Amino acid sequence: MKVKSLCTCVVVGMLSLSLTCSVGAESLQNEQLINPSMTKSDNAFLSDIINSLDPEDRENVTYIDETGKVLVNKESLRQEVIPLEPVSQVTYKNSNSSLTSVTDTTYKNNRYKDSTGQLYTLPVLQPKPACMGNHSLTPMDFSTNSASFPECRDLRNGPYRSVWSHIGFAWASTRVHLPSARQIRDNNSGYNGSTGFIYMGGWSNTNRAVDVGLQHSTKYNDWAPFMLIEGVKNPYTFKPRFEPDQEVQMKFYVPSDGNIALTVTGYADGEKISRSYVEPAPGWTANGNGNLIKRTTSIGQIQDRQDYNDGSYIRRVRWATSYIGTNSEDNIPWRNSQTYDYCSMPRSKVEVDYVHGGEETDSIFLD
Numbered sequence: 001m002k003v004k005s006l007c008t009c010v011v012v013g014m015l016s017l018s019l020t021c022s023v024g025a026e027s028l029q030n031e032q033l034i035n036p037s038m039t040k041s042d043n044a045f046l047s048d049i050i051n052s053l054d055p056e057d058r059e060n061v062t063y064i065d066e067t068g069k070v071l072v073n074k075e076s077l078r079q080e081v082i083p084l085e086p087v088s089q090v091t092y093k094n095s096n097s098s099l100t101s102v103t104d105t106t107y108k109n110n111r112y113k114d115s116t117g118q119l120y121t122l123p124v125l126q127p128k129p130a131c132m133g134n135h136s137l138t139p140m141d142f143s144t145n146s147a148s149f150p151e152c153r154d155l156r157n158g159p160y161r162s163v164w165s166h167i168g169f170a171w172a173s174t175r176v177h178l179p180s181a182r183q184i185r186d187n188n189s190g191y192n193g194s195t196g197f198i199y200m201g202g203w204s205n206t207n208r209a210v211d212v213g214l215q216h217s218t219k220y221n222d223w224a225p226f227m228l229i230e231g232v233k234n235p236y237t238f239k240p241r242f243e244p245d246q247e248v249q250m251k252f253y254v255p256s257d258g259n260i261a262l263t264v265t266g267y268a269d270g271e272k273i274s275r276s277y278v279e280p281a282p283g284w285t286a287n288g289n290g291n292l293i294k295r296t297t298s299i300g301q302i303q304d305r306q307d308y309n310d311g312s313y314i315r316r317v318r319w320a321t322s323y324i325g326t327n328s329e330d331n332i333p334w335r336n337s338q339t340y341d342y343c344s345m346p347r348s349k350v351e352v353d354y355v356h357g358g359e360e361t362d363s364i365f366l367d
Contacts, residue, residue, distance in 0.1 A: 001008040001166075002292055003337070007345050009325070012275065015020075018312065019033050020198050021339060022160070022166040026060065027250060028032055029146055029347060031264075033313075034046055034047060034050070034073045035071075035072060035074065035075055036062075036071055037065065037075045038071060038072075038313060040340055041147070043150060045071065046061070046063060046072075046073060049061070049256075049259070049278055052255035052256045052259070053255050053261060053263075053278070054251070054253075054255075054263075054278060054327075054328040055273070057251070057261065057263045057276040058073075058276070059274060059276075060073070060074060060077060060273070060275050060276060061073045061077075061226070061274070061276045061278065061292055062077050062078075062080070062081060062238070062272060062275070062277050063277075063278045063318075063349075064081070064217065064227075064236060064277075064278075064279050065279075065280060065357045066233060066280050067233070068083065068233055069240075070188075073129070076134060077275075078101075079239075080238050080239040080240065080275075081235060081236060081238060082115075082233050082237045082238060082239065083114070083115070083234060083236055084110065084112035084114055084115050084120060084122075084234055084236060084237060085112060085113060085114075085234055086112055086115065086234065086334045087111040087113050087119065096215075096266055106137060107207060108174075110123065110124045110157060110195060110300065110302065110303050111302055111303075112235065112365075113247060113271065113360055114212050114237070116315075119193070119205045120188070120195070120215070120237065120347055121188065121193035121194070121300050121302055122195075122211070122215070122226065122228050122296070122300065123157070123197060123199070123211045123228060123296075123298065123300050123305070124157045124303055125209035125210075125228065125230050126155060126209060127209070128203035128207040128209065128292065129164060129205070129292070129341070133193060136163060138276060152341070152343035152344075152345060153345065154306075154345055154346065155300050155345075156303060156304050156306045157300060157302070157303045157304075157306060158194070158298055158301035158306055158344065159298065159299055159301045159308065159346060159349045159350060159366065160210045160297065160298035160299075160343070160345055160350075160364075161297045161298070161342075161343070161344050161345075161350050161352060161364065162291060162293060162294050162295065162296045162341070162342070162343045163295045163339060163342050163357065163360075163361045164202075164293075164294050164339065164341050164343075165202070165293040165294065165312075165324055165339060165340060166292075166338060166339070166340045167288075167290060167291065167292050167322050167340075168288045168289070168290075168291065169249065169285055169288045169291055169292075169293050169325060169326065169338075170254040170284075170285065170287060170288040170291055170325075170326045170327065171251075171253035171254070171288075171324065171325050171326055171327050171328060171330075171331055171342055172250075172251070172252050172293045172295075172323065172324045172325075172334065173227050173249065173250070173251045173252065173253075173262070173321075173322065173324075173328075173331070174200070174249070174250055174320070174321065174322040174358070175247050175248070175249050175250075175319075175320050175321040175322075175332070176198055176247065176248060176249075176250055176317065176318065176319050176320075177245060177246070177247050177316065177317060177318040178198065178214070178242065178243070178244050178245065178246055178247075178248060178266075178317075179196070179314055179315055179316060180244050181221050181244060181245070183186055183245075183314070183316050184196050184216060184262070184313065184314045184315065185242075185311065185312055185313050185314075186216060186218050186299060186312045187218055187310075187312070188216075188218040188219070188330045189218070189219075190215065190310075191305065192298050192302055192305045192306070192307050193300070193302040193305070194300070194301050194307075194366075195215055195216060195218075195299065195300045195301075196215070196216035196298075196299055196300075196312075197213065197214070197215050197216070197296065197298045197299070198213055198223070198250075198296075198297055198315045198317055199211055199212060199213020199214060199215075199226075199298075199301050200213050200250060200252035200293065200294065200295055200296070201213070201228075201252060201293075201294055201296075202252075202291060202292045202293040202294045203291070203292045204281060204282065204283030204284040204285070204290065204291060205284070205285050205289055205290025205291060206233050206282060206283030206290070207282045207283070208229075208230045208247060208281065208282050208283045208284070208294070209229075209230040210227075210228070210229050210230065210260055210281055210284070211226075211228040211296075212225075212226065212227045212228065212229075212252060212260070212262040212341070213225070213226065213250060213252075213264075213296075214226070214242060214248075214250075214264065215237065215300075216344060217241065217301055218315075219344045220241060221244055222241035222242060222243055222244060223242040223243075223248075224237050224239070224241045224242075225237065225238040225242075225243055225262065225264055226238070227262060227277055227279055229260070229280075229281050230281055230307075231282055231300055232279065232280055232281065234283070235315055236277075238275065238277065240268035240269055240273065241267075241268060242264065242266045242267065242268050243266070243268060243270075246267050246316075247265070247266070248264055248265060248266030249263075249265040249266065250262070250264050250272035251263040251264075251319055253292065253328075254281075254284045254285060254286045254288075254326070255278065255284050255286065255324050256364065257284070257286050258280055258281065258282060258283075259278055259279070259280055259284070260278070260279060260281040260282060260284050261276060261278045262276070262277045263276045263277075264276065264334045267316050271280070282316055286326075286327075287326060287353055288326045290353045291323065292304045292340070293324065295322070296366070297317045297319075297362040298365065299312050299313075299314055299364050299366065307366070308346065308349055308366050308367050309366055309367065311367060312366045313363070313364060313365045313366060313367070314362075314363065315363045315365075316362075316363060317361065317363070318359075318361040318362075319358070319359060319361075319362070320355075320358070320359045321358075321359075322334035322358030323358070324338050333358060334358030335356050335357045335358055336357040337357070338354055338357055339357035349364055349366060350362065350363070351363040351364075351365070351366050352358070
């Protein structure tokens with residue numbers, strides 16, 4: 001990965017004199033602080049984080065450490081962070097039952113709530129594919145999945161379409177179309193918690209999983225960024241939410257060893273915005289050693305409450321203009337030769353208009 005100068009100065013957003021120079025905390029003056037609302041040491045730490053990001057990703061940066069401490073280069077970004085906590089017991093309305101409600105005490109790891117009590121169903125972090133040796137793909141595999149690939153399996157938390165890269169990458173960028181209101185039907189607060197997801201992530205050199213991207217809101221019909229990282233802490237979602245029926249740019253990469261970044265650029269509330277989120281992620285390497293990157297379209301459901309016939313659907317999720325490499329200056333178009341495998345689970349519910357390893361249009365129908 002290209003080493004950035006330790007004294008690179010970057011103008012961040014509209015701050016009057018927000019210099020991100022990687023110097024000692026004690027030498028920073030008040031007028032030099034990235035965010036005057038934070039301590040000098042936090043400013044110095046955030047400066048290093050910002051300098052590790054791609055230059056175009058430095059305008060609106062939120063960093064959350066292992067303890068949940070939030071560092072932002074603009075204080076207004078702090079209000080956009082929504083911590084989530086696991087839900088262990090909750091009552092759901094079950095429209096398919098004569099009972100007025102159904103209560104379970106254990107929902108494993110993928111049901112969460114925010115401080116207002118709003119419920120979220122997030123993906124369940126999967127184990128890293130175990131058989132990463134050389135194998136051949138047939139044309140059928142590109143649009144469905146390899147019949148002999150044991151990692152393409154029913155995980156009992158909703159249908160999905162995934163594309164896995166070969167091991168050895170640390171940076172990926174893609175453009176993806178967010179469905180219009182007519183192209184998605186889910187029910188976040190229902191019995192199954194069905195939620196549309198469009199996300200990236202993968203597995204580290206130490207097999208730690210990361211899922212980061214966008215989740216659909218049934219209530220608002222928009223898409224909120226989320227970050228789910230194995231072995232760190234509870235997940236987060238964020239405001240503002242991105243509008244439906246648009247093409248957004250999504251980037252997932254490793255700016256420095258042990259940190260991962262998600263950047264999403266698109267329209268929210270009628271304004272084009274870009275947000276960068278950075279969190280620690282054990283085992284992820286900036287040179288790509290041991291990393292495996294993925295792209296996924298799914299309808300997430302509560303673990304073990306999966307229903308392949310609940311009427312949900314997500315249509316015409318188009319992934320295109322995909323690049324993959326070790327960093328923003330060392331990458332190539334994502335094609336078949338950069339792709340280890342594909343998975344459509346179950347095949348009967350997933351439709352794929354396949355072009356090549358970095359471009360396809362996914363649809364999932366649960367009818």
